[in-house]
Amino acid sequence: MFGLIPALTTIAVVPWGRPFLLPSGRLFEPIIANVNIGILLIFALASMGVYGIVMAGWASANKYSLFGGIRASAQMISYELSLTLAAVSVLMAAGSLSLPDVVWRQTGSFVLFNAVKLPAWNIFSPAMWIAFVVFFVSAFAETNRLPFDFAEAEAELVAGYHTEYSSMKFALFFMSEYMAMATMSALITTLFLGGWDIPWYNEPPNALGFALSVIAFTVKVSALLFVFVWVRWTIPRLKYDLLMKLGWKVFLPLAVINIVIVALFIAKRWI
Amino acid sequence: MIPTHWFLILSAILFTIGVCGVLTRRNGITIFMCIELMVNAVNLTFVAYARQFHQIHGLLFVFFVMAIAAAEAAVGLAIFISLFHHRHTIDVDEANLMRW
Amino acid sequence: MISFIIFFFFAAVAVIFAAMVVLHRNPVVGALSLVASFFALAVMYVLLEAPFLAALQVIVYAGAIMVLFLFVIMLLNLQHQAEPHTRPVQQFLGYTTSSAFGLALIYYLAKYGVTKLPDGPFVSDARTIGIGMFQAYIFPFEMVSILLLAAIVGALLLSGRTGVAKNEETS
Numbered sequence: 223m224f225g226l227i228p229a230l231t232t233i234a235v236v237p238w239g240r241p242f243l244l245p246s247g248r249l250f251e252p253i254i255a256n257v258n259i260g261i262l263l264i265f266a267l268a269s270m271g272v273y274g275i276v277m278a279g280w281a282s283a284n285k286y287s288l289f290g291g292i293r294a295s296a297q298m299i300s301y302e303l304s305l306t307l308a309a310v311s312v313l314m315a316a317g318s319l320s321l322p323d324v325v326w327r328q329t330g331s332f333v334l335f336n337a338v339k340l341p342a343w344n345i346f347s348p349a350m351w352i353a354f355v356v357f358f359v360s361a362f363a364e365t366n367r368l369p370f371d372f373a374e375a376e377a378e379l380v381a382g383y384h385t386e387y388s389s390m391k392f393a394l395f396f397m398s399e400y401m402a403m404a405t406m407s408a409l410i411t412t413l414f415l416g417g418w419d420i421p422w423y424n425e426p427p428n429a430l431g432f433a434l435s436v437i438a439f440t441v442k443v444s445a446l447l448f449v450f451v452w453v454r455w456t457i458p459r460l461k462y463d464l465l466m467k468l469g470w471k472v473f474l475p476l477a478v479i480n481i482v483i484v485a486l487f488i489a490k491r492w493i
Numbered sequence: 494m495i496p497t498h499w500f501l502i503l504s505a506i507l508f509t510i511g512v513c514g515v516l517t518r519r520n521g522i523t524i525f526m527c528i529e530l531m532v533n534a535v536n537l538t539f540v541a542y543a544r545q546f547h548q549i550h551g552l553l554f555v556f557f558v559m560a561i562a563a564a565e566a567a568v569g570l571a572i573f574i575s576l577f578h579h580r581h582t583i584d585v586d587e588a589n590l591m592r593w
Numbered sequence: 594m595i596s597f598i599i600f601f602f603f604a605a606v607a608v609i610f611a612a613m614v615v616l617h618r619n620p621v622v623g624a625l626s627l628v629a630s631f632f633a634l635a636v637m638y639v640l641l642e643a644p645f646l647a648a649l650q651v652i653v654y655a656g657a658i659m660v661l662f663l664f665v666i667m668l669l670n671l672q673h674q675a676e677p678h679t680r681p682v683q684q685f686l687g688y689t690t691s692s693a694f695g696l697a698l699i700y701y702l703a704k705y706g707v708t709k710l711p712d713g714p715f716v717s718d719a720r721t722i723g724i725g726m727f728q729a730y731i732f733p734f735e736m737v738s739i740l741l742l743a744a745i746v747g748a749l750l751l752s753g754r755t756g757v758a759k760n761e762e763t764s
Binding site: 259262263265266267269270272273276277280288291292295296298299302319 | 621625628632644645648649651652655656657660661663664667668718719
């Protein structure tokens with residue numbers, strides 16, 4: 223329960239299509255809650271997600287489950303920092319905390335190195351490459367997916383924090399994990415892959431454009447979900463101290479360096 | 494719109510609970526959590542007055558209070574870990590080495 | 594009307610869970626109650642037209658500081674260690690002193706506190722707060738960043754294994 227609710231709520235602030243005018247003249251915005259602190263809300267609720275795991279591990283009164291909970295708390299705290307700092311780069315470029323503004327900034331196209339014409343998505347901008355890698359890898363750690371799934375690590379901890387749970391309670395844990403995965407994919411899509419934007423195509427501001435943009439958003443999220451599962455079956459689990467070392471000594475400095483790079487790009491008006 | 498003094502009274506109640514905890518408990522970490530509770534009660538007062546007088550300064554002070562509370566939590570918990578390594582307890586009455 | 598209901602509900606949540614922190618003997622339950630109390634306070638901030646601060650409250654307090662507390666409690670394995678009861682004299686003095694203090698606080702708030710409603714909505718979005726912070730309060734901001742750096746160094750020094758080993762050798 224405590225794990226599932228944050229995972230479900232966070233998706234409310236992600237826009238999933240192009241806004242268009244209804245025949246009645248009202249602007250239809252395909253987003254559940256359009257608040258001007260959208261991304262902060264996501265991080266606030268994502269940080270609450272760790273309590274579900276920690277409480278589950280602690281309440282089991284089982285030493286392996288407790289280990290799973292402790293590992294999850296340490297891991298999510300360290301990776302949330304780099305996740306947030308990587309998102310800060312995008313927010314600096316967009317100049318807003320609201321996710322629809324972030325998407326609107328990524329519509330249209332730009333020319334990279336005077337050679338190729340690319341959509342103006344954040345991932346194609348040279349300033350965002352480090353941020354994208356940091357965000358993507360931290361997203362794996364934040365959702366406890368396989369190269370970093372130390373909360374459950376079946377080779378070491380039986381099944382970690384959900385060893386003692388079965389039937390519907392176990393299903394709730396698994397649903398919350400997969401919902402968190404879907405939310406993370408939607409967030410990566412919105413921040414780096416242009417949200418509902420279709421490359422090299424200017425969506426008309428009507429129902430057709432809306433439908434196309436929803437399809438584009440769904441395709442991008444599904445592709446990212448595929449990558450999540452793909453990585454799970456490809457890359458083996460790290461060692462726990464390597465995970466912490468990676469988070470604090472590699473990703474955190476990289477994210478901070480990238481903020482400086484983005485600031486430089488904004489100052490030079492390249493972005 | 495909810496009157497400001499209701500928030501102030503809520504903040505006073507929370508602060509009192511925090512004071513009560515600091516005075517009556519012996520577990521170091523619980524005392525520390527009560528201090529965090531008092532800090533939060535004061536934060537609520539800051540925000541309530543910021544809305545009352547339409548001043549942004551109250552909100553900015555809440556930022557600084559949060560940053561200082563984070564620093565305090567890090568150092569305080571490190572002290573308790575160190576105490577636990579030495580004494581195998583975090584009862585504050587046991588930490589009496591400096592007492593004359 | 595609905596905001597009054599929300600206020601009373603979350604005020605009750607905040608007070609009850611705060612009382613749990615003081616009264617419950619298990620520190621893990623205390624920490625989780627404190628998280629609930631902080632969450633209720635974040636709702637209070639939303640009611641006070643400061644949603645930005647509410648998000649920050651959840652991120653910093655509920656998301657970071659309390660996870661740190663929980664981590665330390667679980668690391669030291671404190672939940673099995675029975676906390677000895679406080680002496681009855683201290684308990685009695687603590688409860689009476691704090692309730693007298695609280696009553697005095699509420700009395701003076703009721704007597705001298707502001708009772709009129711604020712006029713008009715209060716703008717406190719990220720832009721206003723940022724401008725205020727980086728213009729008027731830039732010097733305190735830098736001081737806080739230095740303080741945080743000092744706290745990191747201090748925490749590392751205090752909890753580091755080498756320091757402990759050295760102290761044990763000398764003592």
